[in-house]
């Protein structure tokens with residue numbers, strides 16, 4: 001999970017709210033209005049540079065949905081969380097964290113859910129991290145043995161975020177289900193191979209590889225952005241600072 005910088009509420013949603021201001025509209029109503037719904041989905045994907053706000057898998061046509069951080073069943077007439085732009089995130093489809101090939105695998109589809117399906121309409125505990133309120137610091141680190149995601153205690157301390165909140169979030173969103181660990185491990189091994197060149201100073205090489213992977217920050221990020229960032233260490237931080245990374 002990384003921080004998400006949200007753009008202003010899409011015009012289509014503003015218009016929708018104005019047009020139906022006297023009626024309490026629910027998410028199901030918005031979904032049936034394709035122009036508004038598509039504008040919401042597309043803006044979320046673009047704000048998040050193509051990544052699920054929780055697991056960082058790639059969002060695309062067959063693998064994306066709109067998450068309400070505060071569940072829709074908490075909406076009241078006064079507080080309509082259904083239509084609150086700041087309450088919406090783009091996430092992968094249930095059960096979450098799937099590659100295209102995996103979406104055809106019926107057994108995997110029944111396996112341990114992650115992201116929205118794991119959170120499953122629960123009212124967020126105050127310990128659950130919201131990607132909209134995260135620092136640009138990397139709060140997570142990973143195991144090179146099995147791809148497990150863990151809190152980076154030093155970064156948590158710097159950011160003033162309790163380690164237990166990070167642990168709670170990892171568990172609540174199922175970020176260590178086997179398929180996510182396995183796919184992160186593939187990424188870790190792949191980057192480590194790229195870094196295996198004794199002819200070049202490691203700091204220079206890390207920054208060079210980071211520049212190749214992250215580009216100038218205008219395109220979508222590669223899946224598992226934070227995993228790349230961790231493996232590429234100081235080189236990643238230098239490059240992200242060069243491109244004024246903010247989310």
Ligand SMILES: [Zn+2]
Nearest residue numbers: 052055092115
């Ligand atoms: Zn996800």
